[in-house]
Amino acid sequence: MGSVMSCCADEKVNEGFYGNGGDGTWRIFTYKELQAATNGFSEENKLGEGGFGSVYWGKTNDGLQIAVKKLKAMNSKAEMEFAVEVEVLGRVRHKNLLGLRGYCAGTEQRLIVYDYMPNLSLLSHLHGQFASERRLDWKKRMQIALGSAEGLMYLHHEVTPHIIHRDIKASNVLLDSDFEPLVADFGFAKLIPDGVSHMTTRVKGTLGYLAPEYAMWGKVSDSCDVYSFGILLLELVTGRKPIEKLPGGTKRTVTEWAEPYILNERFRDLVDPRLKGNFDETQLREVIHVAAMCVQSESEKRPTMKEVVNLLKFGRERGGTMRRMRIQSIKYGEDLMAIDQSSEEEEEEEEEEITSKDEILEVEQSNDCGVFGEMEAQRMEDPYVHKRDKKRARNDSNRPRAGAH
């Protein structure tokens, strides 16, 4: 992919350039072509918005439906994300990973082109515009759990060098017309050289999904993705957000909520009420067992994604022995909960040039802080919150950090 990386800096991109990626070939698009395909990046074509920029639906001249991600602001961090995304996408090919259709890199623009996923993201079904339609029955949820686990297993165990995603969450699991999941967004991904078990890096990711050792010390390894996947499993089963706001204003993580039910083996009480009791009880026990193993605070006790796939496919008999079914819920520090934007109130207009991912700051090495006390991270993104909410949360995040919790 060296050629792709060098193209990013070159305005005169080679329009005839083709490569392998996703389920076929990718190519370089011109800005004009993408502008035409998306009706001039019109609001009506807008599918959603994230830290990188906005995503638009489009149709190419040859009739292909595409999703075009358009960089919001040109700065070094955004450019790095773009380069990492294109670099990683060019290396991977799996039925459960969203492949690259192409990209456009001029002086002023950075755009990435993907296949359009008609069922949008898992987030839109659990907490967004499709939530009331209840299209996710138990079978589909299990299909989504297994498919995303397989995509992650491929990244961790099958591709060389192996890849840590670092931003596993419901909005980054897209759904095709058959509700087959495709893991997306590799802008934060880390390529791990052979023989390296973990690295220390700046913290990126989304509040609610971050493993404690990563949040506190920037220690990144495969098992950070495993932790995030565990949160995703809990979200799939319970229909709850990773962090929810309680009536009194305090915020609670899904692990805090689930912990007593799991300890007391009250598994039925964990299930999303929107399923109206239609679920498989054996599968429920298995999936909660897997989730509980994934969200353990000690990273070395978490299973690998290979073990997770086996457990989800075959259950404990073939996938491994049953460990004690309990979770230790992670409590976020109050200052961090305060910057979670998913439930903030309205304020002024948003400033376009600042993106949520710009606000990710360096983590300082500190041994005397409590869980998440010294962590700074991206706020929980909720695309269904009004734009103005983001400004308020951003202002909050610029406050001096509070002490350890």
Ligand SMILES: Nc1ncnc2c1ncn2[C@@H]1O[C@H](COP(=O)(O)OP(=O)(O)OP(=O)(O)O)[C@@H](O)[C@H]1O
């Ligand atoms: N290929 C696609 N097909 C259909 N919809 C898509 C596609 N890619 C993205 N979307 C929609 O656009 C939304 C925004 O995606 P985007 O990745 O920019 O933001 P995000 O996932 O919410 O946050 P983040 O920037 O942290 O990843 C998604 O939630 C999804 O609904």
Ligand SMILES: [Mg+2]
């Ligand atoms: Mg995304």
